[in-house]
Amino acid sequence: MTAPLLQVTGLVKRFGGLTATDHVTLDVVPGEIHALIGPNGAGKSTLINQLCGELAPDEGRIAIDGADVTALSAPERARMGLARTFQVTCLLDEETVLWNVAMALDVGRGHSFRFWRDIRRDEGLTAEARRALAGTGLEGRAGVTVSELSHGERKQLELVTALAQQPRLLLLDEPMAGLGHVESQAMIGMLAGLKSRCGMLLVEHDMDAVFALADRVSVLVYGRIIATDLPGAIRENPAVREAYLGEGEEA
Numbered sequence: 001m002t003a004p005l006l007q008v009t010g011l012v013k014r015f016g017g018l019t020a021t022d023h024v025t026l027d028v029v030p031g032e033i034h035a036l037i038g039p040n041g042a043g044k045s046t047l048i049n050q051l052c053g054e055l056a057p058d059e060g061r062i063a064i065d066g067a068d069v070t071a072l073s074a075p076e077r078a079r080m081g082l083a084r085t086f087q088v089t090c091l092l093d094e095e096t097v098l099w100n101v102a103m104a105l106d107v108g109r110g111h112s113f114r115f116w117r118d119i120r121r122d123e124g125l126t127a128e129a130r131r132a133l134a135g136t137g138l139e140g141r142a143g144v145t146v147s148e149l150s151h152g153e154r155k156q157l158e159l160v161t162a163l164a165q166q167p168r169l170l171l172l173d174e175p176m177a178g179l180g181h182v183e184s185q186a187m188i189g190m191l192a193g194l195k196s197r198c199g200m201l202l203v204e205h206d207m208d209a210v211f212a213l214a215d216r217v218s219v220l221v222y223g224r225i226i227a228t229d230l231p232g233a234i235r236e237n238p239a240v241r242e243a244y245l246g247e248g249e250e251a
């Protein structure tokens with residue numbers, strides 16, 4: 001059997017008396033979208049921050065492709081093929097779409113952001129950035145300044161910049177947040193098309209997107225995984241329904 005792309009075992013993170021991640025065990029296998037759902041404050045962002053190396057766990061182990069990365073920094077994990085998107089987009093607003101993609105490609109090659117040369121003059125890099133934009137729906141927007149993009153386009157661009165690093169494993173933190181119906185459908189199409197390129201852990205509140213995309217779903221409540229199963233079984237799971245209905249949300 002091939003090693004999971006991501007294996008999380010017994011992960012614990014405490015903030016004072018609060019256990020935000022309570023012995024979480026989950027995995028993502030190649031070609032899979034594994035969705036992580038849970039009510040507000042369940043600990044989803046805290047978990048993602050530990051997976052990408054921005055927050056140190058108190059206990060437990062994180063492995064990428066079988067290699068223990070628990071003690072590695074975020075850039076070291078990125079070099080091993082891990083990329084993430086953020087709940088709030090993280091782009092350079094005053095620069096063009098093309099420049100943002102070129103920058104992401106450059107950083108993905110290990111060039112330091114602080115010491116970059118003028119990448120606008122690097123024709124090979126800008127050609128590559130155009131290729132990365134091809135087929136994303138943003139190819140006609142290459143010269144547009146990011147601040148002029150719609151919210152949906154920003155979300156799409158953030159995904160393109162994450163993919164510029166050629167990740168094997170992508171952590172998606174609420175990619176549908178703030179998107180309208182049409183934009184959500186475009187994002188769902190984009191993510192579905194990526195399954196053959198990388199495994200994904202999808203943190204998402206939009207249940208239509210979760211059930212359209214996920215191969216498996218894990219449910220996090222008060223820092224604990226209460227169920228991991230196929231989407232159909234998760235829908236019918238009484239503990240899951242109670243966790244959501246208890247929060248006044250629809251399962």
Ligand SMILES: Nc1ncnc2c1ncn2[C@@H]1O[C@H](COP(=O)(O)OP(=O)(O)OP(=O)(O)O)[C@@H](O)[C@H]1O
Binds near residue numbers: 015018020038041043
């Ligand atoms: N740096 C911190 N210090 C103290 N408590 C924190 C910190 N970060 C998160 N928490 C707490 O940990 C718990 C989990 O928060 P987290 O943001 O991970 O939840 P979430 O599931 O991502 O929520 P949402 O769906 O609203 O984004 C919450 O009770 C939160 O208040």
